[in-house]
Amino acid sequence: MSQRLDPLPTEWIERDRLVPFSFEGSRYTGYAGDTVSSALWAAGQRVLVRSFKYHRPRGLLSFANHDVNTLMQADSQLSVRADVTPVTAGLNLAAVNTWGGVSRDRASLLNALSAFLPVGFYYKTFHGRFFPFWERTIRKLGGLSAIDPTAPRLRTPKQYDFCDVLVVGAGPSGLAAAIAAAEAGAEVVLVDENARAGGSGSYQLGGDLDQAKQTAELIQMAAAQPRIRQHLQTEAAGYYADGWVPLVEPERMTKLRAKAVIVASGAFEQPAVFHNNDLPGVMLASAAQRLIYRYAVKPMRRAVVLVGNSDGYRAALDLAANGVEVMAVVDLRAVQVSPEAHAIRAQGIPIFSQYGIYAAETNPAQDGVCAAVICPLSDTGEPRLDQRQTINCDGIVVSVGWAPAANLLYQTGTQMRFEERVEQFVPDRLPEGVFACGRVNGVYQFDKKLIDGRRAGLEAAAYLGFAQSVPSPVPAAESESPSHPWPVVSHPKGKNFVDFDEDLQLKDFYHAAQEGFDNIELLKRYTTVGMGPSQGKHSNMNALRILANINNKSPQVVGTTTARPFFHPVPFSHLAGRGFTPERHTPLYSRHLALSAEMVKAGLWQRPEFYRQSGFSRADCIRQEALNVRQRVGLIDVSSLGKLELRGPDAAEFLERLYTGRYQSLKSGRTRYALMLDESGVVMDDGVIARLGPEHFYFTTTTSGSSRIYREISRLALQWRFNCGIVNLTGARAAINLAGPRSQQVLSQLTSADLSAEAFPYLAVREAEVAGIPAILMRVGFVGEWGYEIHVPALSAPALWDALMQAGAADGIRPFGLQAQRLLRLEKGHVIVGLDTDGLTTPAEANLSWAVKSDKPFFLGQRSLAIVGQRSQSKTLVGFTLPASFTGQPPEECNLVIDQGEIAGRVTSIAFSPSLERYIGLAYVPPAQSADGTSLAIRNSDGAMIPATVSSTPCYDPDNRRQKESFLTEAV
Amino acid sequence: MPLRLLKFGLVKSYPESRMFRQRDRLRPTYDAVIIGGGGHGLATAYYLAKDHGINNVAVLERGYLGGGNTGRNTTIIRSNYLTPAGVKFYDQSLRLWQALSETLDLNLFYTNRGHFTLAHTEASLRTLRWRAEVNKHYGIDSEVVDPQTVQAACPHMDLDCGGAPVMGALYHAPGSIARHDAVAWGYGREADRQGVEIHQQTEVTGIRVEGGRVTGVETIRGAIATPKVICAVAGFTPRILDWVGLRSPLKIHPLQAMVSEPMKAWLDPIIVSSSLHVYVSQTARGELVMGASLDPYELHSTRSTLDFAEGLAARMLDLFPFLSQAKVVRQWAGMADMTPDFAPIMGKTDIEGFYLDAGWGTWGFKATPICGKTMAETVARDRNHELIREFSLDRFSKYALVGEKGAASVGH
Numbered sequence A: 001m002s003q004r005l006d007p008l009p010t011e012w013i014e015r016d017r018l019v020p021f022s023f024e025g026s027r028y029t030g031y032a033g034d035t036v037s038s039a040l041w042a043a044g045q046r047v048l049v050r051s052f053k054y055h056r057p058r059g060l061l062s063f064a065n066h067d068v069n070t071l072m073q074a075d076s077q078l079s080v081r082a083d084v085t086p087v088t089a090g091l092n093l094a095a096v097n098t099w100g101g102v103s104r105d106r107a108s109l110l111n112a113l114s115a116f117l118p119v120g121f122y123y124k125t126f127h128g129r130f131f132p133f134w135e136r137t138i139r140k141l142g143g144l145s146a147i148d149p150t151a152p153r154l155r156t157p158k159q160y161d162f163c164d165v166l167v168v169g170a171g172p173s174g175l176a177a178a179i180a181a182a183e184a185g186a187e188v189v190l191v192d193e194n195a196r197a198g199g200s201g202s203y204q205l206g207g208d209l210d211q212a213k214q215t216a217e218l219i220q221m222a223a224a225q226p227r228i229r230q231h232l233q234t235e236a237a238g239y240y241a242d243g244w245v246p247l248v249e250p251e252r253m254t255k256l257r258a259k260a261v262i263v264a265s266g267a268f269e270q271p272a273v274f275h276n277n278d279l280p281g282v283m284l285a286s287a288a289q290r291l292i293y294r295y296a297v298k299p300m301r302r303a304v305v306l307v308g309n310s311d312g313y314r315a316a317l318d319l320a321a322n323g324v325e326v327m328a329v330v331d332l333r334a335v336q337v338s339p340e341a342h343a344i345r346a347q348g349i350p351i352f353s354q355y356g357i358y359a360a361e362t363n364p365a366q367d368g369v370c371a372a373v374i375c376p377l378s379d380t381g382e383p384r385l386d387q388r389q390t391i392n393c394d395g396i397v398v399s400v401g402w403a404p405a406a407n408l409l410y411q412t413g414t415q416m417r418f419e420e421r422v423e424q425f426v427p428d429r430l431p432e433g434v435f436a437c438g439r440v441n442g443v444y445q446f447d448k449k450l451i452d453g454r455r456a457g458l459e460a461a462a463y464l465g466f467a468q469s470v471p472s473p474v475p476a477a478e479s480e481s482p483s484h485p486w487p488v489v490s491h492p493k494g495k496n497f498v499d500f501d502e503d504l505q506l507k508d509f510y511h512a513a514q515e516g517f518d519n520i521e522l523l524k525r526y527t528t529v530g531m532g533p534s535q536g537k538h539s540n541m542n543a544l545r546i547l548a549n550i551n552n553k554s555p556q557v558v559g560t561t562t563a564r565p566f567f568h569p570v571p572f573s574h575l576a577g578r579g580f581t582p583e584r585h586t587p588l589y590s591r592h593l594a595l596s597a598e599m600v601k602a603g604l605w606q607r608p609e610f611y612r613q614s615g616f617s618r619a620d621c622i623r624q625e626a627l628n629v630r631q632r633v634g635l636i637d638v639s640s641l642g643k644l645e646l647r648g649p650d651a652a653e654f655l656e657r658l659y660t661g662r663y664q665s666l667k668s669g670r671t672r673y674a675l676m677l678d679e680s681g682v683v684m685d686d687g688v689i690a691r692l693g694p695e696h697f698y699f700t701t702t703t704s705g706s707s708r709i710y711r712e713i714s715r716l717a718l719q720w721r722f723n724c725g726i727v728n729l730t731g732a733r734a735a736i737n738l739a740g741p742r743s744q745q746v747l748s749q750l751t752s753a754d755l756s757a758e759a760f761p762y763l764a765v766r767e768a769e770v771a772g773i774p775a776i777l778m779r780v781g782f783v784g785e786w787g788y789e790i791h792v793p794a795l796s797a798p799a800l801w802d803a804l805m806q807a808g809a810a811d812g813i814r815p816f817g818l819q820a821q822r823l824l825r826l827e828k829g830h831v832i833v834g835l836d837t838d839g840l841t842t843p844a845e846a847n848l849s850w851a852v853k854s855d856k857p858f859f860l861g862q863r864s865l866a867i868v869g870q871r872s873q874s875k876t877l878v879g880f881t882l883p884a885s886f887t888g889q890p891p892e893e894c895n896l897v898i899d900q901g902e903i904a905g906r907v908t909s910i911a912f913s914p915s916l917e918r919y920i921g922l923a924y925v926p927p928a929q930s931a932d933g934t935s936l937a938i939r940n941s942d943g944a945m946i947p948a949t950v951s952s953t954p955c956y957d958p959d960n961r962r963q964k965e966s967f968l969t970e971a972v
Numbered sequence B: 001m002p003l004r005l006l007k008f009g010l011v012k013s014y015p016e017s018r019m020f021r022q023r024d025r026l027r028p029t030y031d032a033v034i035i036g037g038g039g040h041g042l043a044t045a046y047y048l049a050k051d052h053g054i055n056n057v058a059v060l061e062r063g064y065l066g067g068g069n070t071g072r073n074t075t076i077i078r079s080n081y082l083t084p085a086g087v088k089f090y091d092q093s094l095r096l097w098q099a100l101s102e103t104l105d106l107n108l109f110y111t112n113r114g115h116f117t118l119a120h121t122e123a124s125l126r127t128l129r130w131r132a133e134v135n136k137h138y139g140i141d142s143e144v145v146d147p148q149t150v151q152a153a154c155p156h157m158d159l160d161c162g163g164a165p166v167m168g169a170l171y172h173a174p175g176s177i178a179r180h181d182a183v184a185w186g187y188g189r190e191a192d193r194q195g196v197e198i199h200q201q202t203e204v205t206g207i208r209v210e211g212g213r214v215t216g217v218e219t220i221r222g223a224i225a226t227p228k229v230i231c232a233v234a235g236f237t238p239r240i241l242d243w244v245g246l247r248s249p250l251k252i253h254p255l256q257a258m259v260s261e262p263m264k265a266w267l268d269p270i271i272v273s274s275s276l277h278v279y280v281s282q283t284a285r286g287e288l289v290m291g292a293s294l295d296p297y298e299l300h301s302t303r304s305t306l307d308f309a310e311g312l313a314a315r316m317l318d319l320f321p322f323l324s325q326a327k328v329v330r331q332w333a334g335m336a337d338m339t340p341d342f343a344p345i346m347g348k349t350d351i352e353g354f355y356l357d358a359g360w361g362t363w364g365f366k367a368t369p370i371c372g373k374t375m376a377e378t379v380a381r382d383r384n385h386e387l388i389r390e391f392s393l394d395r396f397s398k399y400a401l402v403g404e405k406g407a408a409s410v411g412h
């Protein structure tokens, strides 16, 4: 049975476009332009969901997404707000959190038990032995929507935008503000969460379409104004520092940076508290008015209208003008003399002044209201039950007051003050660049809202230097308060709900206060008021009034809870955006893939772990790569190393302060190991520093440290005021390490530089062309063989790689990956910072004291080292080996060294050495156990104890001859 | 339904009294004054009275009970730390937690869910193994597990994690969550019952020190004489240390979190990924409580940032792509008092009678019971409790840090 009205000039629906959808398994048809709620209500569906705790039937309340009375699920679309979600063809909806459907919810048993479930009941019991059982039960009952684990990831684009003035809310005051600011010359963005602009101007009409016409004109003016861009169906979800406002639209999030913000977000209408105030059919007046004027839906046939302000009279006129039989207007206040009251009386509608609704009565089907029980109120607001009377109706319309939609204002840092005149919090001190107008500013009458909006628009424009005009004064006070101070009538049976999301009744607040939760924040946390998905939009104000009443304090003193983002909940997809995982590739990435490299993540970098050879295992491949370096020649892409260049008169001195070694004395053309500590003397990073000229250095950092070290060095250069410039070349340059006894032979084919040991000795650096590419060559030996680290411009790296591969073909050149490199350096006992050190390792512990020149005047961490040095050292890094005969599961990195049942240290590196044909590794042990030949016990993860022996490093080529002397003549 | 609830339905007037009494006046003297009515301050008060019979004690709180980090935290409770000192300490805390609802006779919703720390790189897998080995050594249930085990415990997780596949995880079976506010209320109520006075809206504005010893505190409601002051104010610690001239390396960084709409239970364990900077658990109400790492800069503020919510949401979808259309309700922040070694600062100080409980950064909720217990003993005996000896303030000048960074950075 359709409840549609005849076509109205204000309606948003398109009657020629039918939209079929289903709800709880039944089919429905709405019109394009309908929301889910309006379409269902039009079809006569009254029970839309079940309440969270007691599973009571619920219908429309705010019809504005200020409650979760209409929270639904559409397959994998969770928590659909039926109030504001457009119907679309094929939508398949169900109420959330029911046990057997919305009409026969088995969990409604909880409603009968509610007397035993007082506020916070779950804190008082269920603990102890059976808690796991109770917890399972509670978890089953809790929660609203149910996830669909197969739902796909949505990749929602993000957009950035800028404007002079952002106006939040396109109601009368927001429209007026936007127009005024734009006319003054500002670029304006106007947002509104509704599908169309106009706000209350298009539906709170008092039975007269004239105001809707004025609003329509404003909408047209705004649309015609070229400096206004409108975003409808868009929520300003929060306000963040520096004018950042995320605008959440159905398809995307726009991050808007506004120079000024005008908050014209209006007010949330508030429910009245009486017995059964949650029955389907009891709704806020603004909900009924929106049903009528936007969707041409008759909200009910016969209504009782509970009012506490003149808005209520206008709502009654709207109802009466649209075919609803208004049985009575029940006014919480004393007799009113106003044009609206006059108009009501003129229509023969009885007005009960200083009356309240004591209870709503439920119909036999238990799915809606069938009567209102009203009674006079004493001067203190007590119901005089002896004079109560029952009025039959199928709907109760409530208009007792408002709460400012000030969430955004609070987030801007606005100080709000409770203004008794309008019974509402209003902005007291606005931060610079933030303006407010309309209801959020305590201005309610249509004409005054326009004036106030214009004032805010001009003020914002003036603030930005567009308008010189003195803003017009704030409109005079309202003649009456739009909100009633105490829209509450108690009832011995309770079920007079304050928070509909959380099923909180009036008595819950008194009980919570009785238990000591009589501070607004504690009250919120104990009762959970305002903690539901609508975050208190319809409940915080009444909760505050109740607490103020309990404490006998003013709302100002009671205060509000903190307003935080978001205004309405925001989908993960919108926040996440398209989503990507950043990854860095060296210029040689495609070469590695072509060579079947297995890539591994090293920080953000993708690096070859090893190169797969068909027919060989991973371990075999790594072993072959390592042996090839030892016996012939290999090359590895080390482009991910941090690469920095330092120039200037103070460069050497600066390095000397940053690093532990000496660099003033380093000769041009030479390199030196570089170790950096933090201020507490802990090993932070290492690399190689090459001096290319008197005031010119080129140096490397670890892969993982590169950006951090660059940042830290830049900071220190500024702080210490050194005259030198730092350039981060990490991305601009690539580097290849060519190593092995035949490396000189291979390189000699590509360069005219003199590579002889005399002309280019170990640890020297040269600038020369390699394969026609300008390069920096360093003779360093991390892997313990004769070798060159060749640094070239990134774009030339593939050419260099190809040239080396080609030149080395005859010598058996092979690329090697990270695993082989780790193994080779382990054979040499070289420490990898971050692997063999941790967040507290000192140089002495890692056997790096040789690199620390403590007698320098200053270096980072020096003072700390001196203090630490006075303590006895508790651990030291040693090499160890497993017996050659060891088979079975070797220890892993970070397995513990155990001594007499206690933790003595840990393994930091371990690998099988093909050169030594046994497992070798590095481990921390107490200094007393660090002598060569000491037996260690390592505990595997499975508990097995593995015997090992301390052995001095390097275990391969102990005299380091291979990296220094040419083996060109040696046969393989 | 439990019998305990029967009384609520059967009696006429509501049968409960105040959990913490309202005191009109401050006394002129107390045996001890605790600054900070968070979990730590209240627990210390409770154990002082309960274990040591010292109940002439005032807890002074500038706002409301639990309104600091206690009421903002994401409530992960675990003991799988990295250093022996840390592991032993948190293990004792866990033992107290397991009986705490009954001790305080308040259901704290302490629920044992199991805790997975995911590794997406070899390096993090290594650190996790280190933790597992140290943990096992001290009898703590921790093990490195493979991706299949993670999948079995959390069938809906996408192990590919948006391109950073899970390589393994540290599984810590005792990992739990609890209802944070209730912990403050429970300790508050029991402390009150033991005679401790709790004063909310009572900000301390100064500390009196004469001749190197504490003699009293000043508050917005007047001065109080006391020989012992316990400072448990988390993010406010630096200003209080300034008053008494103590130096610490504490730095205050904002730590943010956010919560989703309630959904039907689908996530049992607590999932942490330090590489992705995300952790999440699902409350009994069905909300997902999510967090990430610290804001990278020092700031004395509890404002929220959009990029935090954006980054965290993206990482959440890496783990759980199907949540795309689920919604985030609210975000918030606390002020974390960070030490360089990610271990706390506890115990006596150079000022006689001034006891410090700070440096709890992002990880102090789980320590609430053991902090209360050990601080109470430390105050009662004027000697640092054995379990907290390594956490003293002077470790920084002595370079005897307790390196928990690897275990504490994102996991909380």
Ligand SMILES: Cc1cc2nc3c(=O)[nH]c(=O)nc-3n(C[C@H](O)[C@H](O)[C@H](O)COP(=O)(O)OP(=O)(O)OC[C@H]3O[C@@H](n4cnc5c(N)ncnc54)[C@H](O)[C@@H]3O)c2cc1C
Pocket (backbone or CB within 6 Å): B035, B036, B037, B038, B039, B040, B041, B060, B061, B062, B063, B064, B065, B066, B067, B068, B069, B070, B071, B072, B073, B074, B075, B076, B077, B202, B203, B204, B205, B232, B233, B234, B235, B236, B255, B256, B257, B291, B333, B334, B335, B336, B357, B360, B361, B362, B363, B364, B365, B366, B367, B411, B412
């Ligand atoms: C977002 C977030 C997530 C976290 N997640 C976890 C987690 O998962 N697991 C975990 O173990 N820990 C976590 N933590 C850390 C944990 O919350 C804190 O370490 C812990 O709660 C500290 O408790 P507290 O009692 O010491 O401090 P608080 O609870 O902050 O209490 C200190 C109190 O001191 C009061 N105060 C300050 N100055 C004064 C004064 N001058 N006079 C009177 N009173 C004063 C404050 O108002 C405050 O109430 C998290 C923290 C945050 C912010």
